[in-house]
Amino acid sequence: MQFIDSCPSTNVLSNVMDSEELTSEYEESTLSVEIPNLDSRITEYNDLCTTARRLHASYLFHREKISTDAAAQLCQKIYINMARRIGGTIDNLYTSGWKDLGYHLGLTAEEINYIDNSMKACPTESILRVFCQGETSNFEQIIQSLIKMERFDVIEGIFDPLKSLLDILNNTDSDQGYNSNSGNDTMIKPNYFANNLPEVLRWSKKDDVESKETDLPIAMMKINKPCILLTYFDDGIDIAERIYKTIQNQQVVNKQINVICLENEKLDVLTNPEQYIRYYFDEVNYVIPILTEGYLKTIRSPMAVCSSSTNNIDCSYARFIYTLMSSDYINGSGCINRKVRCILPLGINRKLLVELSKNPLLAVWIWENQIDKLISNLFR
Template identity: 35%
Template sequence: METKNMYPDPDPDTITIDTLVLEEMVKQERTKEITELHSLSKKTCNLHADLLYYRHATSAMGSSCYELWKRILTQVGGSPNAWRELGLHLGIEPNKLNYIMYSVQEDHVDMVLKVFRQNENATIDKIIDAFIKMKRYDILKSMEEPLCKIAQFFNKDDSGYQSKSSGQREVVRPKNIPNNLPAALSNKVVSQDKEPKKPKQPALKIPPTPNVPIVNDSPIFFLTYTQDGFPTAVNIQEYVENWTEIPNVQVITLNNKREELYQNPEKFIREYFEKADIIIPIITPGYLEEIKSHNPTVPNTSDNLDHKYVNFIYNLIVNNYIHASGCLNKKVRSVLPQNANVDLFRQITMYPDLMPWTYETNFDAQFQAFLKFQQQ
């Protein structure tokens, strides 16, 4: 019996036409996608790059800012020398990029963003334009979701927020976002041609803290952490700034007191250690590794002052715990980041002087309660 061919031979002309149509559809879709990515620049021309470093674990905007920062670091860091190309497109001088290359141990992409955001006009659209010039639409596509979420907090429409008074966009720049940069990369370095201010030089008879007197009426938190604890340190400063029941709490970090610290680091740290109501070690793998592997014969040359003096502060904690308080921990309250893993819990049990600890997510309630108890 003759069997009918249910699947006739394909027509070569039809295949060619269908392929061309499919290619044209793909091309149109790609063009539309690239156009949408270009429009991100327009949406973010009034958002300062400081927003990349805004941290607030309990807010949607804080989470979106962190996610955007993380995606930029992950995507750019995955391509060799993409960080340098990004820096050049952002107008960073080649000598500063060379310094990052050869003298900085921190993430190079992160350092490029920190150098860039020192400028008042360092808006996020310039970062987007840099990726467009680099033809890195893969990076832009990764940034699109968190970037649109951030833009929605400030923009009324796709053209950006319009000021009613001036008719111009207002640059959104959050306050008090620290930027810990080595002196060689900072725009605030005093020129050698100008004579430095002499009042900052140590004298024979000088108060313990010459330029910033400590106000004893205000509670003081003294943070100590390594580089991987920096995001949590920023979050803690944000939490405290939003406190209403206990206002005017000072949060001390060494990088924020860089000028006073340089005159006599050990003296400065000892005085603030004594004055502080609570010493707050931020427990991370880097922190535990630093205090475990300390070798007094090898100096710590880190440009991050908080990281550099972790061991010095930890020795003060141990002495206070053993000798001053008789193994009663009345001053030190450790914080574990919200992403802490089980291994970190196991390791911290080996350090009774760092107990008790508090989750970062419980910081507000527990530290306000502890501070109130101390003040009774």
């Protein structure tokens, strides 16, 4: 896999290391990096998180103010290693790139789409700058996100310089460009952070990461029975309604099954769509996509929130749910499909079966008139 060297600019890089050293290091940063004794290494990552919890994420950009001290050079190296490894990866079924990192760090789909379509800057830098606006945004959240994404290559690239940076900051007075207090719970922040983001990406204090993790509606807090999530696009609405009724008609003879359609809980979903969908995605037993032509076109779209001709919120977030499905398949279950079960409309163009056969998430499906058998088999 070829990585695109587009994120850090040449004049920034030259402050830390010469071009030959950068090229050599860059060629080594691939997704094929194997981590010996990964379990014990993850324990070391978690130990680093405990220390990094007090270090504000805006240290990633501390290099812009002071380019001569050791801390600034370490900050620069951490940023470069992250930007190259993350920015050189395409988000798809098999890899987690900058968009996936953005979702893990709490950015909304709208913010990620804006960065993707309207900004010329390195997208990895942009999502990190947005994240750094949070009052409590820290390096622990970054590392934990990378662990969930299984981007251990990125963690390895920042592990040593981050440890060195923590050592310096924990033993330095606050008059050298940082604000370090002795309290165990005090966040260590740089004295300088230039928020040069466009207005549409700027957070007010009430919008920071801590505030985005608000309590979920009471109705979302517990799912006490088997549960499925239907996902579909405009041309699958009628099929979704038939499937919903079929499952409801089975309740008398079958155990109670909760069927979630976002449209049925629209008012709650719209309070925080990404948080709501992520919560239910993790909680449900199965996700059932309806593989219409419109749905397949939608998941190929680069937009996380796709244009729908209806006001149905399931259609609007079909692409976002597919991204979660792909991430779970790769990072959550080791390429074993434990969660996704597909429904195929009876009248679908048979040529699309070739396309489905190339996608391991969608390759196994049943016809829509077999939904009763599928549900019976899933919850025997």
